[in-house]
Amino acid sequence: xxxxxxxxxxxxxxxxxxxxxxxxxxxxxxxxxxxxxxxxxxxxxxxxxxxxxxxxxxxxxxxxxxxxxxxxxxxxxxxxxxxxxxxxxxxxxxxxxxxxxxxxxxxxxxxxxxxxxxxxxxxxxxxxxxxxxxxxxxxxxxxxxxxxxxxxxxxxxxxxxxxxxxxxxxxxxxxxxxxxxxxxxxxxxxxxxxxxxxxxxxxxxxxxxxxxxx
Numbered sequence: 001x002x003x004x005x006x007x008x009x010x011x012x013x014x015x016x017x018x019x020x021x022x023x024x025x026x027x028x029x030x031x032x033x034x035x036x037x038x039x040x041x042x043x044x045x046x047x048x049x050x051x052x053x054x055x056x057x058x059x060x061x062x063x064x065x066x067x068x069x070x071x072x073x074x075x076x077x078x079x080x081x082x083x084x085x086x087x088x089x090x091x092x093x094x095x096x097x098x099x100x101x102x103x104x105x106x107x108x109x110x111x112x113x114x115x116x117x118x119x120x121x122x123x124x125x126x127x128x129x130x131x132x133x134x135x136x137x138x139x140x141x142x143x144x145x146x147x148x149x150x151x152x153x154x155x156x157x158x159x160x161x162x163x164x165x166x167x168x169x170x171x172x173x174x175x176x177x178x179x180x181x182x183x184x185x186x187x188x189x190x191x192x193x194x195x196x197x198x199x200x201x202x203x204x205x206x207x208x209x210x211x212x213x214x
Contacts, residue, residue, distance in 0.1 A: 027065050029055045031079055034072045039118040043073060043125050077126040077133030080119070084112065085140045091214040098147025099154065099195060103209050105140065106170050106194055107187040111213075113174035114186075120178050124171060134167070141166050148198065155199025162198060169194050 033055035037046050048069045052062040066072045088108050092101045113120035127133055145162055148154035156162040173190040176182045183189060188209050195205035 026057065026061065027075075030057070030062060030065055030072065031075050034076045035080070035122050036118065038073070038076060038122040038125050040121075043129055046073075048072065073126060074130055074132050076122065077130035078136055080123050080126070081133045081136035084109070085137060089140060095214070097153070097208070098144040098149075098151060099198075099200060100208050100211060102141065102144040102148065102166065102198075103191040103195060103211070104213060105144070106166070106173075106191045107209070107213060109170050110173045110177060110182075110187040110190055113177040114182070117178050120174050124175055124178070127167075127171060137167060138163055145198070153200055153204075165197060166194055169197075 030051060034046070034051045037051060037054055046069055048062060048066065049059050051066075051069075051072055052059050055062075066075070085105070088105050092104050095101050095104065123133075127137070141163055142159070145154065145156070145159065145166070149156065154162075169190060173182070173186060177186060192205050192209035195208055196202055200208065
């Protein structure tokens with residue numbers, strides 16, 4: 001009796017792989033559509049089916065991925081916080097000074113707000129309502145704060161207050177940029193002032209903030 005033949009592992013997995021990629025593309029399309037909507041209107045005004053229409057998918061399709069508007073917004077917030085923060089971390093991988101890494105992060109968020117208003121508007125609207133997004137951003141900031149404190153560069157007393165100050169000042173600077181109220185070299189000025197508020201001496205804060213971005 002001839003031996004039974006089976007599809008190779010690669011052939012058997014190929015449809016699954018294609019299906020997975022298609023599903024991920026659809027999900028990403030929905031998240032991108034929600035991002036565009038958040039950039040144009042208040043978070044509370046966005047309806048789930050409106051996201052489906054913006055993404056050009058059927059109403060039934062969106063329910064295969066998200067059940068509520070809050071789930072969509074959380075996905076948008078996590079994607080925004082993770083992708084840009086991770087990109088900054090990768091660019092700063094050779095920087096071992098926590099204060100300099102913090103400065104790089106602040107400056108890059110402010111600079112991106114200057115050339116990508118849609119992204120900045122969406123981030124600013126979501127960050128106040130999405131705990132998951134704030135947590136992702138906090139993870140990156142906390143590592144730099146703690147490293148700076150261990151190195152003796154920072155001298156803050158309360159970690160929570162220091163974290164709030166960094167995030168609030170950075171998002172405030174982004175809002176100033178989007179609204180056209182920013183000064184020249186706004187990213188540099190904000191980074192320098194944040195470093196000084198964290199206990200860095202004025203001369204050193206100016207030097208660190210002025211280092212070229214990676």
